[in-house]
Amino acid sequence: MDIALIHVFNALLYASVLFLIAGGLSLIYGVMRIVNLAHGNLYAFGAYVSAWAIGYATATAAGGGTPAAPMWLLLALLPAGAVAAAAAGALLEPTLLRPFYRRAEEYQLLVTFGLLMIIDDVIRFLWGPYPLSASVVFENFGSLTVGETLYPTYNFVVIGVGALAAVFLWAFIYRTRFGVVLRATSQDMRMSAALGVNVNRVYVQAFTLGCFMAGLGGAIIVPSQSAVLGMGVDALILSFIVVVIGGLGSLEGALLGALIVGIVREVGITWFPEVELAVLYLMAAAVLLVRPAGLFGRA
Amino acid sequence: MSTLTTVVAPARSPMRRLWYAAPVLVALVAWPWVADQYQTILLAYGLVMAIAALGFNLLLGYTGLLSFGHSAYFGVGAYAVAMMVKYLGVSSMELHLLGAVVASVLVTAIFGVACVRYTRIFFGILTMALSQVLWSLAFKFFWVTGGTDGLRVPTPTLLGVVTGKGDKIAFLAHAYYYYVLVLFLLCVAIMWVIVNSPFGRALQAIRDNETRAQFVGISIWRYRWIAFLLSGVFTGVAGALWVPLNGLTTPDILHWTFSGKIVFMAVLGGFRTFVGPIVGAVVYNYLESYAVGYTVYWQLFLGVILVVLVLSLPTGIVGTIERMLARRREAAPR
Numbered sequence: 209m210d211i212a213l214i215h216v217f218n219a220l221l222y223a224s225v226l227f228l229i230a231g232g233l234s235l236i237y238g239v240m241r242i243v244n245l246a247h248g249n250l251y252a253f254g255a256y257v258s259a260w261a262i263g264y265a266t267a268t269a270a271g272g273g274t275p276a277a278p279m280w281l282l283l284a285l286l287p288a289g290a291v292a293a294a295a296a297g298a299l300l301e302p303t304l305l306r307p308f309y310r311r312a313e314e315y316q317l318l319v320t321f322g323l324l325m326i327i328d329d330v331i332r333f334l335w336g337p338y339p340l341s342a343s344v345v346f347e348n349f350g351s352l353t354v355g356e357t358l359y360p361t362y363n364f365v366v367i368g369v370g371a372l373a374a375v376f377l378w379a380f381i382y383r384t385r386f387g388v389v390l391r392a393t394s395q396d397m398r399m400s401a402a403l404g405v406n407v408n409r410v411y412v413q414a415f416t417l418g419c420f421m422a423g424l425g426g427a428i429i430v431p432s433q434s435a436v437l438g439m440g441v442d443a444l445i446l447s448f449i450v451v452v453i454g455g456l457g458s459l460e461g462a463l464l465g466a467l468i469v470g471i472v473r474e475v476g477i478t479w480f481p482e483v484e485l486a487v488l489y490l491m492a493a494a495v496l497l498v499r500p501a502g503l504f505g506r507a
Numbered sequence: 508m509s510t511l512t513t514v515v516a517p518a519r520s521p522m523r524r525l526w527y528a529a530p531v532l533v534a535l536v537a538w539p540w541v542a543d544q545y546q547t548i549l550l551a552y553g554l555v556m557a558i559a560a561l562g563f564n565l566l567l568g569y570t571g572l573l574s575f576g577h578s579a580y581f582g583v584g585a586y587a588v589a590m591m592v593k594y595l596g597v598s599s600m601e602l603h604l605l606g607a608v609v610a611s612v613l614v615t616a617i618f619g620v621a622c623v624r625y626t627r628i629f630f631g632i633l634t635m636a637l638s639q640v641l642w643s644l645a646f647k648f649f650w651v652t653g654g655t656d657g658l659r660v661p662t663p664t665l666l667g668v669v670t671g672k673g674d675k676i677a678f679l680a681h682a683y684y685y686y687v688l689v690l691f692l693l694c695v696a697i698m699w700v701i702v703n704s705p706f707g708r709a710l711q712a713i714r715d716n717e718t719r720a721q722f723v724g725i726s727i728w729r730y731r732w733i734a735f736l737l738s739g740v741f742t743g744v745a746g747a748l749w750v751p752l753n754g755l756t757t758p759d760i761l762h763w764t765f766s767g768k769i770v771f772m773a774v775l776g777g778f779r780t781f782v783g784p785i786v787g788a789v790v791y792n793y794l795e796s797y798a799v800g801y802t803v804y805w806q807l808f809l810g811v812i813l814v815v816l817v818l819s820l821p822t823g824i825v826g827t828i829e830r831m832l833a834r835r836r837e838a839a840p841r
Contacts, residue, residue: 243628245767307818313628314573318774318817321767325810333804441764445639452632485643492636497621500629 210355215474217354221363223470224370228425230447230454231377231462232418238457239394239414242305242316246323247422248444249331250296254289254423255435256331259340261288262431266344282345286427293423294416301415306408324441332437339434346431362432369428373421374463381459390414394457449492455502464503535688544680548752549796551684553789554691555748560772560784561698562741567770568778569702570734571714572626576618576634577769579641580739582761583607583614584746586645589658589756598670600663600686604747611743612736614641619735623728626717635763642761657757660750679752687748694741695785701737702781710734742769768795771813777823786825 233247262282269278304323308316349362381387392400393410401407425443426435450469454461469488476484495502535554539547559581566572587610591597597606622633645652652658662678664670669682701707709730712720721727750756759765768791776787794812798805820827 243632304814311821314567315817315821317573317575317628317631318770319814321770322810322813322817324767325806325813329804329807329810333807445635445763448632448636452636456628482647483644485647486640489636489640489643493621493633493640496625496629496633496636500625 210357213354214357214359215478217359217363217367219467219470219474220367220370221470222473223466224367224373225425225429226446226450226469227370227463227466228373228421228428229443230450230466231373231459232421232425233447234451234454234457234459234462235421236415236418237451238459239390240305240309240411242308243313243320243456244418245317245320245444246327247320247418248442248447249324249327249440250293250419251422251426251443252331252435252437252440253296253327254293254426255430255439256289256335256340256426257292257423258286258289258427259342259430259435260335261285262342262345263340279345279348282348286342286345286431287424289427289430290420290424293426294420297419298412298416300419301412302408305415306411309411324444328437328440331440335435337437339436340430341434342431343434344431360432366428366432369424373424377421377459386413446488449488452492452502453495455504458502458504461502461504532692539681539684544676547680547684548676549792550789551679551687551752552749552796553792554687555745555752556769556772556792557785557788558691558694558748559742559745559769560776560788561694562738562745563769564773564778564784565698565701565710565734565738565741567773568780568784569707569714570710570731572623572731572735573631573770574622574634574738575631575763575766575770576622576636576638577739577742578761578763578765579618579634579638580611580615580742581746581749581765581769582638582641582645582756582758583611584743585750585756585760586652586658586746587611587743588747588750589660592660593658598661598664599667600665600751601667603663603750604690604744607743607747608740611740611746615736615739615743619732619739623731623735635766638761638763638766642758642763645758645761652758655758657755659755661754663751683751687752690744690748694744698741699781706730706733771809773823774813774821775816775823777826777829779822780825780829783823783825787823790824 229247229251232250233244236242236244236247262285265281265285300323304319305316308319346360346362349360349365351358351360352364353359381390389400389405389410390413392403393405393407393414397407400410446469450462450465451457452465453468454463454465468491472488472491473484476487480487535550538550542550559577562580563574563577566574584607587607588603591603591606597603618634618637621637622630625633646654648654649656662670662672662675662683665682665686670678702710709720709725712723713725713727713730717727746760749760772787772791773784774787775791776785777783794809795805798808802808816823822830
């Protein structure tokens with residue numbers, strides 16, 4: 209029974225992080241009709257920035273003679289990655305992506321593929337080829353007993369952040385004025401422009417929000433897993449599976465897709481580790497064949 | 508797609524094109540006698556990738572489908588050779604090529620049925636997802652595929668007589684180079700016939716206007732499927748030729764980022780022209796080899812090139828040159 213519960217928690221843990229990454233990807237596609245291949249690298253960027261900030265604070269505290277950096281400071285520094293990824297997004301959209309909206313999809317994919325290569329090496333340049341860890345936060349949270357087994361408390365924080373993000377995002381998009389403008393632009397860009405919506409500004413905001421979510425995903429996962437090179441490309445492929453299953457451009461779909469992928473991954477790692485990834489890709493392919501627009505998508 | 512159709516290669520007779528190709532052909536044949544062994548092997552890599560890019564471009568340039576999964580067919584060709592060596596003990600290159608063709612026909616036929624029902628972004632994602640299935644299998648089933656260590660492939664026997672026993676480098680830089688060159692020329696000739704055949708024209712009609720093509724009576728699904736099959740087989744042959752050069756096959760060549768490289772090559776050369784992908788593959792190969800040797804940040808270098816390229820020269824190297832020539836021809840007094 210305990211084991212089953214722990215599997216459920218692990219699945220929710222995966223799902224939370226995946227929802228943050230894939231939700232951002234889906235939001236960007238839904239509003240701007242761009243598949244951002246560099247999205248996974250913005251997630252990696254967020255992870256690196258948070259790990260670096262926490263590592264810096266810990267090292268400074270140790271050098272200054274204080275026994276350890278206070279926990280509140282570390283927690284306050286944790287979202288740094290999300291802010292940094294959002295800032296990167298706000299910078300990239302107007303400079304690199306804007307010239308491509310009127311051009312064929314092929315070019316949009318290519319420019320984001322180039323961006324993927326660039327961000328990969330910028331991360332390598334800034335932080336070197338070695339993994340960057342922020343495990344001090346993870347360790348400070350200790351663990352809880354679930355039945356008779358120990359389970360890290362921090363994982364519940366991640367699940368909580370994922371759930372909160374989903375709720376906030378839903379409220380933001382369906383209950384605020386900005387959300388109305390966002391949905392209108394997503395449905396018909398020309399019509400909303402005619403009605404006086406500043407489409408360029410909405411695009412920057414949507415892209416920034418999407419990147420913020422990716423960065424947040426990286427920031428909250430980095431205490432339990434170190435930031436490593438290549439994490440972005442892996443995350444991108446997994447979030448592709450999520451959005452394909454849920455439907456490109458749909459946030460409800462991203463949530464459902466993240467839950468499905470989280471559960472299948474957890475089951476797969478336990479019972480059929482060799483074909484776990486293959487099963488996920490085949491699931492995505494199967495959904496595309498049966499329902500090309502995904503479970504929640506619009507054609 | 509309308510923005511893609513702005514530059515069309517001016518129609519010239521095939522004979523005159525061959526006239527242009529003659530000096531290039533002489534240079535390719537003379538290359539091992541002029542350049543050193545390293546340069547020759549580097550060019551052999553470039554020619555192999557050119558076959559892959561040529562196959563890829565049958566889909567992007569002529570059928571209008573952007574595949575992000577061509578690593579799958581390249582990898583299938585390469586792994587077919589590696590498996591034949593490991594489990595069947597076959598060393599004949601001709602049998603390797605045959606095996607690679609059979610394997611890539613099987614895989615592309617199945618993948619094609621699923622993929623060609625879609626166009627645009629869904630086609631790209633579906634091809635990518637399917638190629639990742641193969642990647643994860645090669646990655647996880649290490650007792651069959653060697654996992655990340657890959658499979659070692661010794662030098663093959665060419666035409667049943669020429670072997671690489673002794674000096675492997677000399678073999679690759681001479682006998683194998685010419686082997687690759689002949690197959691490259693063969694592939695170019697076959698592809699030239701394909702794209703200029705009624706079948707090739709039908710593909711271009713589908714690319715330019717699917718609905719009209721359907722009204723003319725072209726069965727779109729079947730034509731796309733055959734194009735997918737041919738495209739995959741060319742890329743599979745390239746994978747088979749690549750393995751002896753590299754001496755090793757790893758799951759890297761099945762990963763979707765490798766597909767990205769193939770796309771890069773086609774765009775670099777110009778996917779709207781026949782020779783564009785060939786030029787792009789050879790140039791990309793040099794760019795990557797020298798960038799990797801020069802700096803660990805070669806990805807940054809190539810990424811910047813790609814971004815600048817799509818921003819300022821979307822027709823690629825060959826497309827840009829053709830446009831400049833056309834402009835000069837117009838400016839010249841008649």
